[in-house]
Amino acid sequence: MSDEASFLAGYDPGDYPSIAVTVDVVALTIRDGALCVLLVERGEQPFTGHRALPGGFVREETLDEAALRELAEETDVRLAGDRVHLEQLRTYGNPGRDPRMRVVSVAYLAFAPHLPEATAGSDAARAYWVPVEDAKDLAFDHDQILAEGLERARDKLEYTPLATAFVGTEFTISELRQVYASVWGEELHAGNFHRKVLSVPGFVESTGETASRGGERGGPRAKLYRAGDARLLHPALLRPTREDRVR
Amino acid sequence: MSDEASFLAGYDPGDYPSIAVTVDVVALTIRDGALCVLLVERGEQPFTGHRALPGGFVREETLDEAALRELAEETDVRLAGDRVHLEQLRTYGNPGRDPRMRVVSVAYLAFAPHLPEATAGSDAARAYWVPVEDAKDLAFDHDQILAEGLERARDKLEYTPLATAFVGTEFTISELRQVYASVWGEELHAGNFHRKVLSVPGFVESTGETASRGGERGGPRAKLYRAGDARLLHPALLRPTREDRVR
DNA sequence: CTTGTCCTTCTCAACTTGAGTAGATCTCGA
DNA sequence: TCGAGATCTACTCAAGTTGAGAAGGACAAG
Structure with a gap:
């Protein structure tokens, strides 16, 4: 923090908790006539054993690139970069949405034609497609993110x-x-x-x-x-x- | 890194640049039949002397609260909390959008009935309403944010x-x-x-x-x-x- | 008082919508 | 092989919606 000192004019680091930035992806596809969402099984605390939307930390990349990367790590790289339609959904940043620290998550919506079965990502998280009506009790505020993603998808189909x-x-x-x-x-x-x-x-x-x-x-x-x-x-x-x- | 849990388990701070989170507000009102946006005059580097959207760092508050607070600091607190319609626009986080450091900004749209002349905020930034067609050459990527905010407002008027x-x-x-x-x-x-x-x-x-x-x-x-x-x-x-x- | 503005309600032709019908074409199973 | 049933595509028709214009009154300004 040297250059930014002027920007922060009077900024006291203690006043502002450090904030982590992640992306979470609501990836939708249609399998056997059912609208499905891509979920991963959580292996770590908190919400161990619960399902969650795929996502992770933003690196030195655009937010869109981060979303595509996370999606690719869970499914098929080629498909993800190729034929997936990606758009930002909304950003979720309520204090307390992650019990460990302040996390601001930029949620994305992804739409793909019928994809092959999702493969475990590089870090061996289990990922699979789940009919949206069966996607309940997700980790964090992912139930809400999924609900808003579905609403957006249903609206955008119209126009x-x-x-x-x-x-x-x-x-x-x-x-x-x-x-x-x-x-x-x-x-x-x-x-x-x-x-x-x-x-x-x-x-x-x-x-x-x-x-x-x-x-x-x-x-x-x-x-x-x-x-x-x-x-x-x-x-x-x-x-x-x-x-x-x-x- | 497939989800936030990895942050504590095996996260190396050196891998990820620290990211600042801000809110920027596209506040719109109608004055004398003209659609106007609230702008502030920048007194610091970079973009000294340029105009920018009001905004600032997110504190221990929700993102919505941060946007309302920034708006209130530039205009009138009572009105801001009272009659303003506020909604999230989009989040902008391209590396390099702020030359000093990685800043992810959650942009908001605010709509208000005819407001009194904006008053200088607590940090003495000069703020005023500008007809949207005169709002050009804004700091950072604020031209783009404003353009997308206007597009959203025009669309939402329809439905x-x-x-x-x-x-x-x-x-x-x-x-x-x-x-x-x-x-x-x-x-x-x-x-x-x-x-x-x-x-x-x-x-x-x-x-x-x-x-x-x-x-x-x-x-x-x-x-x-x-x-x-x-x-x-x-x-x-x-x-x-x-x-x-x-x- | 006069002129012109503007609110509100009508009219009408063109278009769009939902519901139903119908012929042709194809798959599947008996 | 053949019949039953499903599906694609094109029509029809009544009901509703749209854009453009006109008309009657109510009002402000000079």
Whole structure:
């Protein structure tokens, strides 16, 4: 602390507890039609044996890089750097959220298409995908972080092309509809969904190709699409059940 | 390092640079029909003489409390604690954003009805309201933070009752429309705006009262309303010019 | 008193939405 | 091999929403 002395003009180190900065990642994917979140098993105190969101200390790197790194350490590096959509969620810094010291955690949301089974990270923490409805009693304030991450994801599905981050580079309208259904937890009218997706400029663009086979239980081969260049959906795809969310 | 527990178990302080945590506040209000942001004049290195967003180090308090405290130190304590709407914007932590040391800053957005002229804070920094289009060349990465704060505010006006945070507890539909016009920078069709605001459940509720006088340049006395209990607007008030924002 | 402003309510055509229907195409199992 | 059932895609239609404009009154300023 030499240069910063002027910045702190009158700053007494004793007044300000040292603060650790971490990132925590709410990584979401869809497996077998269920929205799942990546959790790690804690081996250390506190919350030993509890599950937690993957995360760790920020090093000499940007916050985004720290989040990607933590994610890569728990899953597959190549995938994490490649196809994952990453965005900041919110920062949690209440005193006492970590019983040992003051920790300010920058939480991230990550969305990925169906990933292979998570592999243990370099430090041998056990990591696995868990359906979000089974992800309870997490360590620290991670229940709250997860809840806010899910809320954000459900909202962003309405007015951004986020759903395309959950499917491969080529997909059918039905696959996209199943993403919405999984994240929102409710079925959508197939005909109307089809009409809306195709009417939003830049949401999807046709590849001209057709799926190699029909649906699992029958039906014609669907046309294939890829993500368009829109960053906002206009008009938005509003979820059917909104009344509860309004007040 | 997969989670915070590693901090005590085997953490080598030399591996991780110490990180300072600050809050910066993008405080917005409307003065004379112009959207204004609160800026302070920097007296110290670096960026001496430049303007910056109000902010400072986080103490033994929540992040929200830190933001409110910094705001109160620059303006009026009572107002700041009372009628200000406060929400987290994003956290900025790129190495090098502060030339002296690693600083992670949690940025906040604050919205307030017309406030009295800002007063110099306890640390005698000069603070004043500046029309947002005149707020350029700010210190650090504050230009970017301000830009993202404005974008967020413009978006939230569409689907939340945020506009009511810029007016008093009782207001006319026209006052509300002028808030939208100031923040979005474009005029709105008065008749359609009126119809939409009244048709959104929970956006505003009538007080039964009428303004004490007509408009400044004539016109009948308008009915008075107060904010309703809605937290989301449905249907939303979409801004007219959207095409540019979509891609 | 006159002029012009502005609040509030209507009207209307264009568009969007939800719900349902229908034909064609495909998978699966008998 | 064939039939039953599922699915993709395109329509239809009524109900609701939107943007643009017009109109009637109420009011301030000169």
